[in-house]
Amino acid sequence: MALLITDKCINCDMCDPECPNDAISMGDAIYEIDPARCTECKGHYEKPTCQSVCPINNCIIPDPAHIETEDVLLEKFVQLQGLA
Known part of the structure; x- marks a missing residue:
């Protein structure tokens, strides 16, 4: 699933x-x-680098509106990189 930045940002x-x-x-x-x-x-x-560098606990969370499997995320990676 995609990630979401909360209003804790x-x-x-x-x-x-x-x-x-x-x-x-x-x-x-x-x-x-x-x-x-x-x-x-x-x-x-x-792991997501945005979560790793964010100084605020639980500011960047899984987005419940955009649930995706690992396979879907990897397919999206391939498309974004122009490897498809």
């Missing part, structure tokens, strides 16, 4: 440059994750 800008899929951008008030580009870093890293 303090706009520290730690997550945006770490995203290998350019899925994170500044929204109206806080950073947002584009679910069409988020692969939870599958294909790049073992």
